[in-house]
Amino acid sequence: MTNQRFLAIALSLLATACGSNAATAPSTTTTTTPTVAGASIEETWEGSVPVGGSKFYSFTINENGTLNVSLTVVGGQFVPSTVTLGLGVGQPAGMECTTTTTVNASTQLGMPHITGTYAPGVYCVKVYDVGNLFSDASFTVSIAHS
Amino acid sequence: MKALRILIVPLALLTGACGSDSATAPSSATSTTSTAGYEGFEATLDQRGSSFFSFNVTAAGAAGVMLASIVRQGQFTPLAVHLRVGLGIPAGEGCSITESVDVLPALTPQLTTTLPVGIHCISVEDIGEVTSTVIAAIRFTHT
Numbered sequence: 001m002t003n004q005r006f007l008a009i010a011l012s013l014l015a016t017a018c019g020s021n022a023a024t025a026p027s028t029t030t031t032t033t034p035t036v037a038g039a040s041i042e043e044t045w046e047g048s049v050p051v052g053g054s055k056f057y058s059f060t061i062n063e064n065g066t067l068n069v070s071l072t073v074v075g076g077q078f079v080p081s082t083v084t085l086g087l088g089v090g091q092p093a094g095m096e097c098t099t100t101t102t103v104n105a106s107t108q109l110g111m112p113h114i115t116g117t118y119a120p121g122v123y124c125v126k127v128y129d130v131g132n133l134f135s136d137a138s139f140t141v142s143i144a145h146s
Numbered sequence: 147m148k149a150l151r152i153l154i155v156p157l158a159l160l161t162g163a164c165g166s167d168s169a170t171a172p173s174s175a176t177s178t179t180s181t182a183g184y185e186g187f188e189a190t191l192d193q194r195g196s197s198f199f200s201f202n203v204t205a206a207g208a209a210g211v212m213l214a215s216i217v218r219q220g221q222f223t224p225l226a227v228h229l230r231v232g233l234g235i236p237a238g239e240g241c242s243i244t245e246s247v248d249v250l251p252a253l254t255p256q257l258t259t260t261l262p263v264g265i266h267c268i269s270v271e272d273i274g275e276v277t278s279t280v281i282a283a284i285r286f287t288h289t
Contacts, residue, residue, distance in 0.1 A: 047239065058200075058236035092200035092236040092265055094187065122200075122236055122265035 037065030039144035054128035056097035065146025068112035071105040073140035086128040097124035186285040196271035198241035207289030210255030219279040227275035241267035
């Protein structure tokens with residue numbers, strides 16, 4: 001009789017513990033690969049950056065896709081066309097562009113200087129003096145995005 | 147008897163392991179509470195100048211903008227001149243305004259709207275009444 005009681009209790013515990021599992025549907029895992037759109041929209045930003053300063057340009061990415069940023073032209077009095085400037089990509093915040101990716105860019109280097117896949121949203125490109133300028137530099141930046 | 151005890155121990159462990167499954171509620175739509183954030187900035191404006199400030203709206207909701215004060219640079223005397231205050235999206239080297247008002251400084255929201263999630267900007271601009279460099283204080287709330 002004692003053995004039967006032990007067995008009854010054990011079976012009762014098992015039923016309580018795992019009863020809910022019977023109603024659980026088998027889980028399925030779906031893997032989706034996000035579509036990456038091409039950089040079909042091209043914007044050209046012409047500006048100038050002062051000694052020790054920076055400028056930024058905002059744009060909107062409409063769908064998840066490729067972003068290519070290139071420093072294509074640098075000029076100005078006493079400014080060699082091959083001078084290295086800072087180039088960054090980020091998002092506007094406050095009165096600045098908060099960059100998440102930065103490179104030292106020169107028109108002599110391979111382009112695009114910055115490339116990546118970005119989600120829809122508002123972004124900015126920043127050009128800044130890394131310490132090479134002795135006078136204001138004019139520049140042209142190409143921004144291709146989706 | 148000993149055999150039954152051996153059986154009971156793993157069964158009890160199994161009870162603990164499986165017990166939590168029955169208490170898990172199915173996930174459903176979650177409610178979100180939008181809390182208004184309070185921000186401010188000071189814009190230095192020359193004659194016919196403009197400035198803008200970008201901010202991130204994390205949940206769609208109401209926004210209010212107030213031109214709190216204007217003072218001449220280096221002075222503390224309040225100025226009563228109209229400035230154009232606008233809301234929009236950062237674009238190019240500025241703020242692409244979608245709505246704006248020309249207002250005098252006040253301590254109540256002068257531009258209210260509903261903003262979707264994303265990055266927005268507030269622009270402040272001289273419309274011709276500024277005669278020398280001024281500092282405009284902007285206060286705003288958003289979700």
